[in-house]
Amino acid sequence: MKRRSLLQKLAVGAISLPFIGRSLDEYLPKESIAEWKGEFDLTKTQDEAFWKAFKKTHYDVSDKWINLENGYFGVQPKMVVDAYVESIKKVNRESSAYARRTFNQKDFSPVMDTLAKFSGAAREELLITRNATEALNILIQGIDFQPGDEVILNEQDYPSMIEAFEMLEKTKGIIIKRIALPMIPESDTQLVNLYQAAMTNKTRCILVTHLIHLTGQIMPVKAIADMARPKGVEVIVDAAHSFAHLDFKIPDLGCDFVGVNLHKWFSAPIGMGLMYVKKNRIKDLSPMFGDVGQREDNINKLGHFGTLSFPTLLTVPKAAEFNNMVTIPVKEARLRYLQNYWTKEIGGIANAELLTPTEAKRSCAIATFKLRNLDADEVINRLYDDFGVFTVKRNLPKNEKAIRVTPNLYSSTSDVDQLLEGILKLSKV
Template identity: 40%
Template structure:
């Protein structure tokens, strides 16, 4: 394994070791390329890991960089913190901003997307008593709770909608347009770009544009989409976004980002711990205190690793792995796939439901059967208006044989479902 030093990390100069297929280019045999990628990961032995939605595994070069940075931060403590660490953190932030396609001063580190979104939702200062805010059933639980809290904190009226199932881009747009029309005092919408529950991708840019024309602000939860889909934040054309780094970027746990456009900064209050004077930038909207600095400093290594794959190539691979098992699932009577086959409406994550089994307990038993009987790890998800489901999430290290094993297990799962 090559030695990773600070200069390489901050310059994004990380390269694959030769043994891992560094000579492979996009025109070479695709499975050889992806086998080389898979060789850079160490998933749990004895199980097919198809539950990669919780957080992403660091590739070996990224893990090595993180370990070296943990050692440095631990060794040098304040000698480093007061003599260059801030500069290195800002260089890491700048590289992340460039990858997201936004100015560096519109990005701030947070420890997770929930922290970023909490700062946006609770800091949003354009609500007056009686104004409405809106979220959907597929939004993340903690963010739903934040939106609900605006009823007491801002005396807002909270509106909850259910997204259509099955969905199309147009039915999703129509659903939000109908909600806007039905709530003339609507001021704020939470949009989840890619749902952690089902994998559904919402046409954020179109919906946000329609909201903007009505004077409605939109906060975007991009925790799962950046790094899973091929896009930049500029493509979303939204003022407020929360992004995770420890999911699909494969950075260490505790890395995420807050994005606020400069022109919209005054719509979000400062964090109370940052109220005292100083420059009024995005960094004042969140307060991290003393946190895992090594995690944020590892971002350039994670970006460099992902750059060797390429955003479009990664997204296409994840869609292919999803499509491979979904194609089989579509042929099985009584098994419903909860994301459309429209490639603009899904990434890697896709959930399925055995028709008529809508409670969490029985979906948990289905996931348990897959693990116990076939060695395939998935997870049940609830909170969907149509009922609970089983979520399948491949990753860049997932092999074709892994999703083929899931496809082969589905008929047996259907047989088991009739016994519960």
Template identity: 30%
Template sequence: MNHTNRRKFIKSFSAGVTASMFTPVFAATDLDKQRTSLLELSKFDYKDLDENFWEQVAEQFIFQPNLHYFNNASLGPSPIVVQEATRKFRDTLDAFPSKYMWGAWKDDVEKVRSKVASLFSVSNEEIALIHNTTEGMNLIARSFDLQKDDEIIVANHEHPSGTIPWEVWQETKGIKIVRPELPILPDNTDEVVAVYKNAITSRTKIISICHIVNTNGMMLPIKEISKMAHDKGILVAVDGAQSAGMLSIDLHDLGCDFYAASSHKWLFSPKGVGVLYAKYESQKFLKPLMVARGHNDKSIRRLENYNTRNYPEVLGLGTAIDFYNKIGKQNIDERSKELKSYFRSQIQNDSRFKIKTPASNDLSGAIQVVEVIGKDAKEIKKKLIEQFGIDCRPMTDFNLNALRFSFAIYITKKDIDYLVKALTTIASL
């Protein structure tokens, strides 16, 4: 990136952030003192996406000194511009509570809905603004009036928030939950599709499926599975917690009926905000979890009718999408693949490590899971945070004994170099 473009980048996002020196010991700090005020986003179009560009993106996120954050799959940070915008929304609400809770922000909320819809290439009338993936999966699972012995396919790598709702709302009524086993390292997407195909019977009504599983970062072929399911009259509900924001997604193209996601992971929104997509033709199946005045609304808004809710966070989602679109969803998608490839290239030929995430871009993205041979994952996680300030998540289910690393847009190749150095140091002990 040339000098002029870098200056424009900084001007459009912030006045700049001074990098801190990292040491293994965490120090207490007042994060507000580190913040710099942001200038209004310009319409400058970034073309030169070299590593300098991504280092400038990284500067838009402020972490605790000494922290190297590779745990975005658990919870993502908000960039400075989103934090500041959300604080301003809170100040506005508190200055005139009744005005902004009921009415004054109605059009602004609809603008957020429109931004979400555009991001996923769907209609405004197919997006509900909810709280998180768990709420969306509960709403879907509770809605159906299934009959005893009907079947729902929920594979073994689903997140608890994608399994428990079906167990509580359907299995207790005599509905059968079918739990096929997914391969940890499939050779191709056909192998995954076959797992679901073989699980289908004449009683199958719904397939509930993660887009990207949180266990080992494997991406599941939603488009192919949706087509197969629809050919048999089966509905498809997708847990998109780990894919929304990581990938460039066209939900109409994916073909699923429902898609629930938390925007506070890879979309970097305020916490406790999420989205629910329901294909227009499939909305008739859904019922709200809560009812209040306006429950007779026939639109998808009936599914988000909480009466009083935290609108500053909802509006902060709009700012997060502005930030996201500023960089570009295709650029972010490609960056995810670039960082994945860079990390894998550093360790894949080292016998001390075993990568337990599929390599193909059709089968994985910016979440990679690695076993350090002969070492306990929980012990390594402890050493990484205490000695190197690296936060990640140990994954022990399915005998993974591995560490899960998330490569979000604030991760640079220098960060990955630091991570690999830390891993090789611990592996050598």
């Protein structure tokens, strides 16, 4: 539907568009995962009837509001929730005998094998953490920084990671150099050059956020790493939002140190992250938590932080099965379609400004906008109270406030139609 036509329909309240593709009745109910396998391909990207049936089978989400804030954590599909509940019951029933014997001797190995296969990394290069922030802190604080070492950050990196370096600025005397990124970049070269221009012979490390949490912009991580590596500069990658969201394997990033969230797009229960260290670099990191019992080249020396949640870990194979059923290429294509569906209309709405690049390689599910005529808090509250759409405010550089929108696989074009209707009406207030 052309922009003007869509906006005219929104203006008169006709917010539900016809399904693209077959009708829902043409999709036979599928109760088992086996029945859904092989059903996902790129031709389904815009088929609303297909995704409506998919949602009905695989998700149990509230209908009290439309959740377009899926960047916080991922809603677990039913199969993962069921596995999680059964694992809680099992661990509680079998208690410490299970944890000390069966889990360690039998059940933990499939978890790690699954993560290795899904991530593309070797099992001995991976460490399960409680979230990406913990993983990245272990990496950041594990490097033997010396006074005067320079670290390059950009002002859109995740605040907790910036604070980790700010702590080292106080305790170890490192020097932080901050660069400003354009909201809508001209090219990968422009972005790489910004980091390169900030480098000196004292630069020790660059932090790069693969998919920026504020706006959804995708950074050219490998190009930055390829520029920095010949100069002996470490690149630490914050992949909290990109893992199982974009179609890549961890080694594809070309970096030795990566932190990941598993409770976002991988759809594991809340409280699970993943850390990657290239095998030959493990020995170069010092433990953040006290440990003297492991070999210096064993990644487990970095994970002496106590007991993890056994039921959470046990869901990993089921979460991977779900992602592999949908396939990451199809998942990425569907999420980008939903984002493009609403962002392409922003240019036709007075007072609305999109702050996310929409070129395919530069963004996916997440996008951010602002209304020049209303404060961001008011926009968020009005979208929720008046239109039943839940979003979140993000604080951008230079004290700019904006609204982040993040659909998920259970989202539909009718959901984002509701968002667009709200934006259109609020833009006229």
